[in-house]
Amino acid sequence: MALLLGAIADDFTGATDLANNLVRAGMRCVQVLGVPDSSIELPDVDAVVVALKSRSIPADEAVAQSLEALEWLQAQGTRQIFFKYCSTFDSTEEGNIGPVSDALLEHLSGRQTVMVPAFPINGRTVYQGHLFVGDRLLNESGMEHHPLTPMTDADLVRFLARQTPHPVGLTSRTVLSQGVDATSRHLGSLAEQGVRHVICDTLDENDLDVLADAVVDYPLVTGGSGLGLALPDQYRRRGWLQPVAEPGRLDKATGSALVLSGSCSRATLAQVARFLEHYPGIALDPLALSKGDEHLAQALAFAREQLASGGPVLIYASADPERVKAAQDALGVARAGELVEHAMGQLASCLVDEGVGRLVVAGGETSGAVVTALGVRQLRIGGQIDPGVPWTQSPMPGCDGQLSLALKSGNFGGEDFFSRAFGVLDELTTGRAGHESAR
Numbered sequence: 001m002a003l004l005l006g007a008i009a010d011d012f013t014g015a016t017d018l019a020n021n022l023v024r025a026g027m028r029c030v031q032v033l034g035v036p037d038s039s040i041e042l043p044d045v046d047a048v049v050v051a052l053k054s055r056s057i058p059a060d061e062a063v064a065q066s067l068e069a070l071e072w073l074q075a076q077g078t079r080q081i082f083f084k085y086c087s088t089f090d091s092t093e094e095g096n097i098g099p100v101s102d103a104l105l106e107h108l109s110g111r112q113t114v115m116v117p118a119f120p121i122n123g124r125t126v127y128q129g130h131l132f133v134g135d136r137l138l139n140e141s142g143m144e145h146h147p148l149t150p151m152t153d154a155d156l157v158r159f160l161a162r163q164t165p166h167p168v169g170l171t172s173r174t175v176l177s178q179g180v181d182a183t184s185r186h187l188g189s190l191a192e193q194g195v196r197h198v199i200c201d202t203l204d205e206n207d208l209d210v211l212a213d214a215v216v217d218y219p220l221v222t223g224g225s226g227l228g229l230a231l232p233d234q235y236r237r238r239g240w241l242q243p244v245a246e247p248g249r250l251d252k253a254t255g256s257a258l259v260l261s262g263s264c265s266r267a268t269l270a271q272v273a274r275f276l277e278h279y280p281g282i283a284l285d286p287l288a289l290s291k292g293d294e295h296l297a298q299a300l301a302f303a304r305e306q307l308a309s310g311g312p313v314l315i316y317a318s319a320d321p322e323r324v325k326a327a328q329d330a331l332g333v334a335r336a337g338e339l340v341e342h343a344m345g346q347l348a349s350c351l352v353d354e355g356v357g358r359l360v361v362a363g364g365e366t367s368g369a370v371v372t373a374l375g376v377r378q379l380r381i382g383g384q385i386d387p388g389v390p391w392t393q394s395p396m397p398g399c400d401g402q403l404s405l406a407l408k409s410g411n412f413g414g415e416d417f418f419s420r421a422f423g424v425l426d427e428l429t430t431g432r433a434g435h436e437s438a439r
């Protein structure tokens with residue numbers, strides 16, 4: 001098997017987001033969780049997204065895991081590598097976007113890569129190197145309160161420069177608006193000056209098309225999932241990718257419905273509040289979790305009772321910035337996060353064992369913890385609930401052999417996401433979904 005595109009994603013929701021866009025743009029794509037071992041059997045696909053949980057770990061470990069993924073993808077004969085990180089550039093001054101990009105570029109003997117975090121349909125745009133979420137600069141978007149990677153600088157050229165010893169350049173909207181040739185020339189002249197990383201402005205899908213055309217031959221591209229919507233068209237134009245009749249079909253979904261939420265983003269907090277207006281839920285508190293098993297046992301008992309009477313039910317650690325800070329002050333940032341993630345993993349394992357077959361998880365790290373605890377190795381991508389969030393399925397003992405999973409990025413989804421998700425799954429798996437355009 002030769003792959004047109006091999007992606008290395010730094011978290012699990014981000015991986016699903018990219019896989020979703022590749023499928024919507026007409027690629028046959030599968031997502032694998034962690035670097036596969038030799039026993040994995042892959043279907044015939046054009047792209048594979050390897051999901052890592054490397055966004056918030058020490059930079060040297062993130063580099064090692066990413067290089068392992070690269071080696072595996074190269075062994076599959078992959079034509080182009082895509083390093084997928086968050087559309088809100090989630091990272092710290094230590095990394096991991098800079099160190100991982102540097103290592104991948106070096107191993108691919110590339111002289112330059114582009115950094116394209118934008119995802120315009122979800123309101124992430126870049127202008128003069130500054131990242132916007134909707135009409136706010138990144139550092140005023142709520143991301144400044146992120147529990148693990150608080151984003152306090154919207155100037156990506158300046159911010160990335162702290163993560164890499166190499167110079168960071170900018171391809172501005174003014175250049176992009178002059179078209180593909182001007183953009184290629186500009187990137188080329190930056191490369192001649194030794195600029196290995198180029199932050200790219202992006203206001204809309206047209207900018208993504210120009211960028212995709214200009215970098216289709218780069219060994220490495222990096223960014224959010226927006227670029228993943230634009231690249232397949234360039235592959236098709238060059239005759240490398242054949243049209244696919246029907247990507248993304250899912251089997252009938254069975255089993256009860258559960259939502260686990262560990263994201264503390266503004267979007268998720270609103271989704272939690274909306275869900276609780278109509279359905280039952282129980283909060284997890286990291287401080288109570290740190291005191292022993294009783295808190296987790298209570299949440300499990302509550303969920304069992306609600307699931308027995310039909311569900312859906314929500315278990316959430318999502319909390320506002322003051323409560324997150326209080327937990328972090330008492331326990332430390334890493335420990336507070338670990339307690340919640342561990343609890344979410346245990347809840348998922350028990351409840352899927354007992355009959356949950358439709359599971360929504362909110363939060364990238366949280367999703368990583370949950371699918372790892374469940375032992376999920378491969379996801380088939382189905383139709384989307386909201387931009388960036390598809391339903392997926394994975395083989396699983398119980399639930400008629402298939403677990404339906406939606407891994408929601410903290411920041412994505414409409415306010416009614418949690419309740420609507422199950423209706424969308426029903427439509428998708430009974431074939432009642434209407435055809436939507438890819439963008």
Ligand SMILES: Nc1ncnc2c1ncn2[C@@H]1O[C@H](COP(=O)(O)OP(=O)(O)O)[C@@H](O)[C@H]1O
Binds near residue numbers: 265268319364365366
């Ligand atoms: N109440 C809380 N206090 C402290 N940390 C929390 C709390 N709830 C969740 N967390 C942690 O915050 C992190 C949220 O990250 P993540 O799941 O990636 O969400 P997002 O997708 O919004 O970034 C996780 O590590 C989670 O365990």
Ligand SMILES: O=C(O)[C@@H](O)C(=O)COP(=O)(O)O
Binds near residue numbers: 014017086388408410
């Ligand atoms: O690009 C994005 O915004 C998402 O795909 C993403 O990376 C999700 O990360 P979380 O917000 O941590 O779920």
